[in-house]
Amino acid sequence: MQEPLTEKQQAVYEYLLNETRKKGYPPGIKDICGALGLRSTATVHNHLSALEKKGYIRKYPTKNRTFEIIDKPISDRPSPVPLKPPETGGLFVYHVPHDKLHGLGILKGDVVQCRRRLSADAGQLVVLWENDAITLRPYDQVDFLRDEVIGVATELRRKFSR
Secondary structure (H helix, E strand, C coil): CCCCCCHHHHHHHHHHHHHHHHHCCCCCHHHHHHHHCCCCHHHHHHHHHHHHHCCCEEECCCCCCCEEECCCCCCCCCCCCCCCCCCCCCEEEEECCCCCCHHHCCCCCCEEEEEECCCCCCCCEEEEEECCEEEEEEHHHCCCCCCEEEEEEEEEECCCCC
16 A cells, blocks of 8 residues: 655645646646745655655656656545546545535535445445446445445545635
């Protein structure tokens, strides 16, 4: 399992993912500085080195702006169409794209960390794969004969705006 990221490393990683997805190529060092409010390019280089050391990216020393995002158990990839999590063990996250779960205290924009499991226990929030998307349901609302269980929710993260 990969090492967890610091808050700043996570911000850099998310920015890399979003910009690479939007433009088709990674942002430059100064772009990262500007977007994240960092003053030093050396700080960005340090964060990128930490991401590489922790196994989140692979840099190519002979080419500028070239790196590979390595699939990882915990995936903070915001996506309008959620990606199906790994087929085996580990953790993944689900970015909640709607307010349909507000009755459970889960709001649009929240990040739910999930553990990959094929079964669930009473009282757990169950992660399901249906219609090529992730959905969450309380254990008592799951039809275990019809629904494809892919995991259980383990943690909720919410960022508060200033």
